[in-house]
Amino acid sequence: MIGIMVSVTVVKFLLMVYCRRFKNEIVRAYAQDHFFDVITNSVGLVAAVLAIRYLWWIDPVGAMMISLYTISTWARTVMENVRSLIGRTAPPDFISKLTYCIWNHHEDIQHIDTVRAYTFGSYYFVEIDIVLPQYTLLQKAHNIGETLQEKLEQLPVVERAFVHIDFEYTHRPEHKSNRV
Template sequence: MNLNYKERERLSTISSIVSIIANALLAILKIGIGFFTNSMAILADGLDTATDILTSVMTLIAGKISNKPPDIEHPYGHERAETIATKIVSLIIMYAGIEVFTNSIKRLINHDANIDNLLFVVIISAISVVVKYSLYKYRLYIGKKINSNATIADALNMRNDVFTSSSVLIGILVLYFTGLWWIDSVLAIFVSLMILKTGFEQFMESSSELMESSPELKELYELVANCSCKTAKAQNPHKIRARKFGHRYFVDMHIELPPEMTVKEANEICAELEKRIKEKNPAIKDIIIHVEPYGNAEKECFGLSIDNIKHMKGE
């Protein structure tokens, strides 16, 4: 869905505010219950939820920055703000995973399982699971709708929180019925590894985008090559380069046209090719097409050719 800047900013802002309010209420409840019941598990879960407030605030700020139109200082736009926010969020996710892991190990070593008023812990854990799952689905929907990596990263963090709260809930229930004090710590360790995995994946994805090597660019290269080959009189699309800026893409490319063609005719063919590509992928913000005559022999030191793209496809 190709949304304009104002609509993207509106949806991003609303979802971030909903997330901030819900997480703030959950964090207060879980941290309060943690101190009241002496439950380290629910206290740690509350601290993890508190970090979500920070990530949502970062996503909100990044959304406002990235939705600004291009200006003199940022001629490509401000979409990379979302990439930076995604990297920061990934570091916060990994930090939360390490905290959960180390605290769980300490609990195992210290045989710490003295929890009072287990019913309160069970209730708030169950509430947290429901609220976190709802927030995860909501933020993921909005992130995909506005094509925001930062919002999607925040949603995946909330999915991890569902696992965290679920492990606390299961651990407390098992502890209540069986007396196996170590169960919730073992589950928490498993969840912490899941959190670290997600954080690492988000970190690597944002790093790839900053290095202009996003995985989805492969499909974009194939689209540009296919459209070029189907455009009348256009031959040998090469030096194709694409870069991702948040939810937008920029494409540079070279094509060969008949040497006797006028500038006006060449411009019309390029305009047709640009239109065809953008119709297939509205997320492409701009395409720069350099025209060369048939048989123009140049040493290609950068960009992709048809042969490169076929090799990527395994042909």
């Protein structure tokens, strides 16, 4: 049993070292998970061996230590990620960059009605409302909107962009009905 636990812990340690070499956040999350396994397996194994050899109460103390470590690790992870999970608005400088990019995208854009960006995990969802001339052909309007969407989605921090095209901007941009 000790050999199996040591082998698993060594493999987890090697996987942790390997995964830390990548910049991808998902792979780095695997590295963090492997590190967690290395710590909990090591403490559990040491506590079990010491309890068998010396004092019986060392094993429950080790279990309590693992529990406290687990709670603190997960609480810290939640606190680090809660801001990106709740859909916070992007900083004003990022909104300004988006606005500049939109305004310079095509000469037919007459007005930028709305620019929104909010967190979606580590990235942003972007919502844009632009105004084109009233009699712009559908094909041209579609191409302007689609190429703008593609341009915005090329930005490294944008997960998805939504471009709405209109011919006027005096209406409310929200289409949500009042709920009772």
